[in-house]
Amino acid sequence: MIKKLLRISGKVFERKYLLYTNVTLSFTISAVGDILEQQYEISQQTIEKWDKTRTNKMAISGIPIGIVCHLYYSFLDKRLPGRTLKVLIKKLFIDQFICSPICISTFLVTIACLEHASFNDFTKSLKTKLWRLYLADWVVWPPAQVINFYFLSPKFRVLYDNVISLGYDVYTSHVNYHNYDD
Template sequence: MNKLYEYINLILFIYVITLNIMKLLSSTWRSLAAFRRTTAVPVRRFVKVAFSDKYLFYTNVTISLTLSSVGDLMEQTYEIYIKEQTKYDLKRCAHMAFSGVAVGILCHHWYKVLDKFIIGKTFDMVAKKLMLDQFIFSPIMIVTFFGSVALFEANPLENFKEEVKDKFVRLYRAEWMVWPPAQIINFYFLPTRYRVLYDNTISLGYDVYTSQVKHSKPMKTGSEVISKKISQLS
């Protein structure tokens, strides 16, 4: 009889605990649902305004500026981790942010022009946009990137020429590895207003690499290495 009584008490205890847990979960769910209802409308309203024709330019430039900065900070974090530098260089980050502004402006207008003159989402239309993007716009973007950052450096023209000569091919080769598959999705599925947002989201990792290439030392040619060795021996 005592065992039966203990068994009934155990069942009642489990039932009460389960009931309280269910009440807690129900209350939590209702709170989350209420929070979602109260925040969903303002968020949708913000997105609608930010990506409207009136503010789209400013939104695209802000996105590019922000993610270019974040990409450089991620690269600097890695460089600090491997002890290539000891602290964050905020001036360098600001320069990369400015390059993001320049790139954002170009991207905003490029996609509008591209969608205006090449209308549709057939395979042929997407292929045309992809070819124009890779063969015309990508080189312009790389040159713009080096040029915009060089404005803040000593001897900007010389630095610009030197970096384009030494690093252009390296970045352009990387562009072909990243952007063709990404841009197929961009051109086929997304409306014009979201293209720059998509680009910058995809390119966050690429921005890290861009920062790495930009701030890496120039690659020496074989003749330069030999000349240096000879000068050390003489």
């Protein structure tokens, strides 16, 4: 059984299957993050029951994020190979100032499309949610990406990203489905 699992896991991380693996991971982790957030909201009595449609939207939002992350890490590792301090700093800079805003915007655009939001609702969403998510991103991702860029093999970057992202996805679900007055 263990040999079979190792063979399968080795196969899904082969280059020819890696995009599918990464998208599947992002889809799954986005759904699990929302389920955890909803379970917390149920326990706090802020919602009455699990909203399957909400979880489906969050899961679907993981598809374009998985694609973006896969392509981003592939590009980044080709353009900035190595594990020196100089390369690490460049990758962190690109990650925080380019990739993070792209990923957060991709998430918000995807959710707006899934919810058939008007342009005004979408721009309001950007104003209230983008900065909350981006500030949280600055707390979570720089330390996590030091480990990702310095210690891990490139083929495991999105897997690691998704493991860390589980907590971030819980917060993303919280931010996306709560109204803020500011």
